[in-house]
Amino acid sequence: MKNGTKFIHAGMEPDPSTGAIMTPIYQTSTFVQEAPGVNKGYEYARSQNPTRTALETAYAVIENGKYGLAFSSGVAATDAVITMLNPGDEVIAASDMYGGTYRLFDKVFKRFGIKFHYVDMQDAENIKPFLNAQTKLIWTETPTNPLLNIVDIAAVAAIAKAHGVLLCVDNTFASPYLQNPLDLGADIVMHSATKYLSGHSDVVQGCLVMNDKNLYDQLYFIQKSCGAVPGPQDCFLILRGIKTLHVRMQRHCENGEKIAHFLRNHPKVDKVYWCGFEDHPGYAVASKQMRGFGGMMSFTLKGDDIEEAKRVLSSTHVFSLAESLGGVESLLSHPATMTHAAIPREERMKNGLKDSLIRLSVGIEDVDDLIEDLNKAIG
Ligand SMILES: *Cc1c(COP(=O)(O)O)cnc(C)c1O
Numbered sequence: 001m002k003n004g005t006k007f008i009h010a011g012m013e014p015d016p017s018t019g020a021i022m023t024p025i026y027q028t029s030t031f032v033q034e035a036p037g038v039n040k041g042y043e044y045a046r047s048q049n050p051t052r053t054a055l056e057t058a059y060a061v062i063e064n065g066k067y068g069l070a071f072s073s074g075v076a077a078t079d080a081v082i083t084m085l086n087p088g089d090e091v092i093a094a095s096d097m098y099g100g101t102y103r104l105f106d107k108v109f110k111r112f113g114i115k116f117h118y119v120d121m122q123d124a125e126n127i128k129p130f131l132n133a134q135t136k137l138i139w140t141e142t143p144t145n146p147l148l149n150i151v152d153i154a155a156v157a158a159i160a161k162a163h164g165v166l167l168c169v170d171n172t173f174a175s176p177y178l179q180n181p182l183d184l185g186a187d188i189v190m191h192s193a194t195k196y197l198s199g200h201s202d203v204v205q206g207c208l209v210m211n212d213k214n215l216y217d218q219l220y221f222i223q224k225s226c227g228a229v230p231g232p233q234d235c236f237l238i239l240r241g242i243k244t245l246h247v248r249m250q251r252h253c254e255n256g257e258k259i260a261h262f263l264r265n266h267p268k269v270d271k272v273y274w275c276g277f278e279d280h281p282g283y284a285v286a287s288k289q290m291r292g293f294g295g296m297m298s299f300t301l302k303g304d305d306i307e308e309a310k311r312v313l314s315s316t317h318v319f320s321l322a323e324s325l326g327g328v329e330s331l332l333s334h335p336a337t338m339t340h341a342a343i344p345r346e347e348r349m350k351n352g353l354k355d356s357l358i359r360l361s362v363g364i365e366d367v368d369d370l371i372e373d374l375n376k377a378i379g
Contacts, residue, residue, distance in 0.1 A: 011058030065209035074192025076228035077206030087113030150282025157185025195326030252295030295362035325361035
């Protein structure tokens with residue numbers, strides 16, 4: 001089945017009690033049992049809820065996996081993966097990734113005796129020197145946030161398999177419309193469903209998808225034991241969002257391409273980070289593992305002046321200054337003071353994250369209005 005059909009029908013079964021075509025919002029904390037231990041598969045809503053079950057099925061379908069799990073946020077999904085580890089275990093993580101993932105690893109899990117190595121994974125070979133008997137997990141993200149670097153998922157998966165370690169890929173930026181990490185050999189795919197899967201900036205949620213039953217059992221156990229589950233209304237909203245994912249993504253890609261080229265030709269713009277440029281270092285890999293290049297990009301200003309960047313960030317009218325991404329409306333943000341403020345400046349600079357870097361989440365508005373807005377703001 002092709003993506004468009006899959007996204008619309010994923011997880012949808014007519015409601016068994018009424019035939020409702022849309023899965024109802026089962027706003028209930030518990031389920032009445034016929035006799036002690038006799039139930040319809042639902043006991044208590046932290047463990048199972050029918051609206052969540054429909055969404056978890058949908059998550060599995062859209063990522064070509066067998067099992068899906070929904071969490072109360074993207075970072076809660078990440079937290080569940082790391083919670084599988086034990087003190088002394090080591091993780092090899094990408095050096096350029098979502099700031100909140102770095103914060104969770106560095107400020108929370110490091111205290112529990114888990115060791116993290118941050119590696120530039122644009123060349124998968126860089127991972128090898130950090131592998132040892134304690135390595136249990138490789139964590140990567142592609143395209144990366146906010147520099148849009150590309151990691152070769154199949155190459156990293158081959159290294160992970162050869163050493164018997166798990167590979168988890170944060171697929172938030174690409175969405176399942178553009179990329180399916182499980183098909184490329186990853187063990188777990190993670191999403192901040194807050195972003196493209198919701199698509200409407202009205203819910204916070206995360207998910208994990210996998211093929212291995214044993215891995216699913218461990219992660220389901222953590223989901224119900226640690227309890228970071230989403231409510232049924234939030235699950236309903238994501239189910240609704242997924243139905244239009246393909247149509248939205250097509251427009252995100254079209255608008256993204258036009259804006260990336262507009263920025264590249266602007267005299268005040270220094271560099272545009274977008275993986276659809278043929279001279280982008282990851283272009284060949286992106287063309288191989290993605291079905292399009294998406295609407296996420298960043299750019300720097302000539303002179304790398306933070307004050308000038310702040311002026312641009314405060315001057316748009318269609319683009320809103322806000323964290324987050326993947327909604328129908330265009331957003332812009334400033335990683336150095338917003339999403340990536342938790343990373344020390346020295347560390348940021350080392351990774352190439354400059355002071356004037358502005359990140360765009362290009363929405364699905366009319367692209368001429370978006371270009372005019374940026375053109376006026378940059379000046
Ligand atoms: C937003 C985001 C997260 C965190 O997800 P939340 O839903 O905000 O908890 C993780 N990874 C990436 C790439 C993100 O953009």
